[in-house]
Amino acid sequence: MAFQFRREELEKHKEEERERRQPLQDEAERRQPLTRERLESLFQDLESDDLSARRRAVQILAASKDIRALEPLCLVVIGDKSGFVRQLAAETLGELGDNRAVEVLLQAQADESPFVQDQADKALVKITGKTAVELCIYGASSKDWRVRMKSAQNLGRLRDPLAIDTLLTLLFDPEMEVRRNSIIALGKLRSIKAVVPLIKALEDKEAAVRWVAAVALGEIGDTSAIEALAAATKDRDAKVRGAAEAALTRFS
Numbered sequence: 001m002a003f004q005f006r007r008e009e010l011e012k013h014k015e016e017e018r019e020r021r022q023p024l025q026d027e028a029e030r031r032q033p034l035t036r037e038r039l040e041s042l043f044q045d046l047e048s049d050d051l052s053a054r055r056r057a058v059q060i061l062a063a064s065k066d067i068r069a070l071e072p073l074c075l076v077v078i079g080d081k082s083g084f085v086r087q088l089a090a091e092t093l094g095e096l097g098d099n100r101a102v103e104v105l106l107q108a109q110a111d112e113s114p115f116v117q118d119q120a121d122k123a124l125v126k127i128t129g130k131t132a133v134e135l136c137i138y139g140a141s142s143k144d145w146r147v148r149m150k151s152a153q154n155l156g157r158l159r160d161p162l163a164i165d166t167l168l169t170l171l172f173d174p175e176m177e178v179r180r181n182s183i184i185a186l187g188k189l190r191s192i193k194a195v196v197p198l199i200k201a202l203e204d205k206e207a208a209v210r211w212v213a214a215v216a217l218g219e220i221g222d223t224s225a226i227e228a229l230a231a232a233t234k235d236r237d238a239k240v241r242g243a244a245e246a247a248l249t250r251f252s
Helices: 002-021 036-045 051-064 067-079 083-096 099-108 114-128 132-139 145-158 161-170 176-189 192-201 207-220 223-232 238-251
Strands: none
Touching (some): 036 051, 051 067, 051 083, 067 083, 083 099, 099 114, 099 145, 114 132, 132 145, 145 161, 161 192, 207 238
16 A cells, blocks of 8 residues: 555656646747736636646746736645646745735645745745745744644754744644644754753653653753653653653763
8 A cells, every 4th residue: 555655656746747847838828918818718727627727827827927816826826736836836926926925825835745845935035035934933823733833844944043932832732743843843953941841741642742852852951851751751652751761861
């Protein structure tokens, strides 16, 4: 079953790469004026089952940079089945530069395709003028838990001390994956300020959260966590016990 899933993913990737390299069949289409009738036709193509038709429509709209395409392209970014089409739509939203696209692009930061994620990041920087850290902090307050999770991941990758307070706030998030990724990020930042909240996280109801909390406390290496880690070696979950034991070896 795992092999079958991997093969399907590989075929999907190959198909999207072919689409990515395929240019418009008729370059003259780029220069045609976007009349109301033609625009409506392109919008219909965006909803087509034909991948090539959707790709062609997005490429024409991208070349036109027509603000009337904003809302349809927002729907494409969060709903199209093709990663390449979503990526191109995200890029176009960045070129349009309209603030109304910000929330959609924040959602796209949590897209399954890393190409879409990267393009959403670039588009957001272009539209808002914010730095990558500022955008992640902004995204951490999103109503979409996937955006909050992705923001936490990115803040850990960026390792900017400005992120610490935001990450500490996310430790109380109702979604386990948000809490877990916030803890991982705090471990990478190695801030003493995070020690007490991370000790509290050792009591989280989810074993996956307790596990990364033990790992993060080991990475930070503050001796005030020793007692809590010692208690965690008796956790009901084996992975948590193992992480706590490994963390304690860093203090010896």
